[in-house]
Amino acid sequence: MYPSELKAVPSVWVTWLAKLMADELQCQWSAWFRSHYTYEKLPSNFDSAQWKARHRELLNQRVTCLEAEGAAIFVEGENWFEVLGRQHSIKVSGKPDLVAILGDDAWVEDCKTGKPKDADLYQVLLYMLLVPLSVERCQGRRLEGRLVYPDSMIDVPAGQVNAEFKAQLRETIATLSNPTQARKVPSFQECRYCDISAEYCLERVESKSTDYGSMHDLF
Ligand code: SF4
Numbered sequence: 001m002y003p004s005e006l007k008a009v010p011s012v013w014v015t016w017l018a019k020l021m022a023d024e025l026q027c028q029w030s031a032w033f034r035s036h037y038t039y040e041k042l043p044s045n046f047d048s049a050q051w052k053a054r055h056r057e058l059l060n061q062r063v064t065c066l067e068a069e070g071a072a073i074f075v076e077g078e079n080w081f082e083v084l085g086r087q088h089s090i091k092v093s094g095k096p097d098l099v100a101i102l103g104d105d106a107w108v109e110d111c112k113t114g115k116p117k118d119a120d121l122y123q124v125l126l127y128m129l130l131v132p133l134s135v136e137r138c139q140g141r142r143l144e145g146r147l148v149y150p151d152s153m154i155d156v157p158a159g160q161v162n163a164e165f166k167a168q169l170r171e172t173i174a175t176l177s178n179p180t181q182a183r184k185v186p187s188f189q190e191c192r193y194c195d196i197s198a199e200y201c202l203e204r205v206e207s208k209s210t211d212y213g214s215m216h217d218l219f
Pocket of ligand 1 (some may be wrong): 001027029030093143184185186187191194195196197201205
């Protein structure tokens with residue numbers, strides 16, 4: 001087995017933070033472990049080629065549309081950022097799909113090929129908060145947000161990056177940056193999508209329980 005190695009500085013991706021903050025990831029330990037260690041990931045059966053093709057098509061449509069409106073467009077790697085906080089030793093990284101600037105207006109868009117999820121909203125809110133802290137062309141700007149789906153778009157007003165959201169982010173960052181391990185919540189529903197093998201996580205649930213207990217008269 002590839003041994004897990006402690007990172008010099010813990011690091012977390014915006015996508016993990018978004019899932020935790022949206023309560024779409026109950027096993028905090030999985031994000032905590034990924035933040036603190038490098039490890040050999042389990043192979044995924046996710047069809048990334050098909051996903052990438054669909055995502056690329058959606059993103060290209062938005063680029064064409066926004067360029068026609070006269071906006072300056074920056075995509076993916078051009079928007080990559082890394083933010084290091086003062087209070088907690090942890091880096092937060094992200095790569096928004098699209099940042100557009102038109103005069104005094106600036107906004108960040110994220111393209112999603114699946115159905116809308118709460119984590120999508122948290123992800124774009126995190127970009128709206130963190131991009132102006134780190135990407136030079138956006139510094140000092142108040143970013144609006146937009147979620148782009150194949151059949152719809154959802155605008156995310158800048159005002160949603162409020163004190164309550166920031167407090168929730170600080171709480172999540174405190175959990176992930178803490179040297180004390182976060183709470184582990186093993187369940188087949190999450191473990192089957194988790195890339196942390198049983199070599200690192202002894203509690204990993206590999207199969208669905210078919211133990212329904214004894215029959216009862218409740219219903
Ligand atoms: S395998 Fe399951 S219990 Fe272990 S870290 Fe992943 S989600 Fe959590």
